[in-house]
Amino acid sequence: MLTFIARRLGLMLLTAFVLTFVVFFLTNLPPNLEKLARSEGSVRMTDESVAAWIEQNGHGGSVFARYGQWLGVVPGWTRTDDKGVTRGRCIQPRQDPAEAARFCGILQGDWGFSTFFKKDVLPSLSEKLAATGWLMMWVMIVMVPTALVIGVVSGMREGSRTDRVLSTFSIASTATPEYVSGVILVALFASPVTGLSPMLAEWGWIDGRTLFQGAASPDRITFWSFTLPVLTIALYGIGYIARMTRASMTEVMTAQYIRTARLKGVSFGQVVVRHALRNALIAPFTVIMLQFPWLLNGVVIVETLFNYKGFGWTLVQAAGNNDINLLLGCSVVAVFVVLVTQLISDIGYVFLNPRIRLS
């Protein structure tokens, strides 16, 4: 078991290095740096001064060296200009160059300065991540039980009417990406001119003009503002998890030991709850863990759609405003989330499934 975890961890670290390098390479392409130079320096810079700016601000040289500096395994660059002022990656403004640290990368906790937020990446990112955390928590609370119940109920009697109805619902929900369901939900529930809201307002059942709100904010989490974003993300995932649960449930229900239990005279409800459920939920566990990367997509779309200032919104702003450090920070977080959930899913699968034995 330990060697298994160790090997997985090693592979994960290697993956993390390669992925962050790819992101670093793609965000630090020469055209991106030129754009950065023009936005930080001046728009009317000549090509020569752009090249000079890039060189003076430590963006020149080989991409491997810059990646090393960003990571914190290569000493940060320092440069002394004609006036004798020394500047460098690790030197704060008005700091004595001699006192500055040699290494300053993400390993040292220095994630760089965000040109979009005008402050350090780490604090702004953790603030946004907390906001997204709340959203994700509610998504999980809604999505996982709903999906499991749908999957188990439709899988326990394969081919029944309930199964057909629920399966159609799952197929429909996997066919509806977040940007479609979000738009439809807003049109139905959060528009003062169409859907339910005008009717309800006319009858005097709701105080405002709309039933739910079409925008959400991390500062005020209420039922009325959170329902639509949470539903939007959850809907897409529910269908997928429910189908996986159904598949695993139908497989378990045809197993020998279920028939034995039935023949012994155990009631159907008891068989489902006592015998089938535990074994049927092993596969969905992996699926739920592997859903996290997908949820990340959903988060980006929903936060853009509902203007919720969280992690996904930050990623879009960072990419749109060519904020290289912020985008790199977002990528590190995203890659980390994906790899850790993969690891948990692998290890959890081994723990849950007694049939798998690792030497």
Add this chain to the structure above:
Amino acid sequence: MDELLSWGAILGRVAVQFLPVWIALVVTYAVSITFKRRLGLYGKLFDSPVGMIGFGIVMFWVFTALFADQVITHDPLAQFSGMKNKVPGTPLANSPEGQYGWFLFGGDHLARDVFSRMVMGARSVLSIAPAATAFAFMVGITLGVPAGYFGGRLDTSLSFIANLVLAFPVILLFYLLVTPEIRLTGIPVVLAAVLFIFPIIFLTILFNARYFTDPKKRNLYVGIVLVLGFWAYSGLAFNMDPLGVWSMDPNLLNVFVSVVFVNSPTVFRIVRGIVMDLKARDYVAAGQTRGEGPWYIMLWEILPNARGPLIVDFCLRIGYTTILLGTLGFFGLGVAPDSPDWGSTIDDGRKTLSLFPHAAVVPALALMSLVLGLNLLADGLREESLRD
């Protein structure tokens, strides 16, 4: 001609606009159901109601894309004065002679016809999604079959690369890969050069494995593949077709390549899994005993037996590619600003969503129905292919 159409009248007029599509659908169904016993898996589809509904929806959009020029009522890019954000069924203000009199599904925030844009969107989506999926399948099959068959170090390294790509959140990858800046560096062209070579490799190996005992036939088939393949390759990947037949807009190439790139690792994993399962079968052992080459066994014995799950996944994956293209459009990545594709129309429409929802809801429903149709079709195919 001057009053707002009722919902019934709108639907009636929309149905009339789709007339060529209905005719084509009726013909397709009549022909297919008559000859369904002779059409193999495709014919069996018409035994399953789910599959038939799914196929109907998919073909509806395919025919819409084909007959888009007859179906649309107005130029999808033109702006009409006084039609900004008008509700569905609004008569066209001071319309000239010969112009269709109404905006059936209303006008968007730039006073363009939502209905015509939706119809044209079907064309732009359906001209990319199936092709991109097919390329992803070529890449996935060409790499997945040997990885599953040979295993060992080849499998380990290819799987590692596939997992690398899969570990990227899709949106992050799109934001990195589909930008105007990256087009300047030529990375999309490099990616295209790598990805587009796979169909040529696949077909060459396919024909060589089958006909290498008959050099005359082999030279003919492989020659045709190489000549046609590299002709298309030079045009599509490098935009340097000497005859100017094959070409791809750099914007489109960027989108296309990224979508193929995102899809192929998943296909690779599926193919590899199936092949690992199938290579333990007796007929593979029999082939090996007969002294057949590994490539012949892989491509002419294992692959045809893997077609069931692959066809099902192909349908599902076209739907998924449609969703990905919509996502790209939704974030305004790699599409022309006035493009009528569904993703960017939804993005345009969402800015006025709470007051004029029709501009976003119409393409949203269109996209959803296409993907739903593909999923139902896949479900029907799965049911029918499992039956035999």
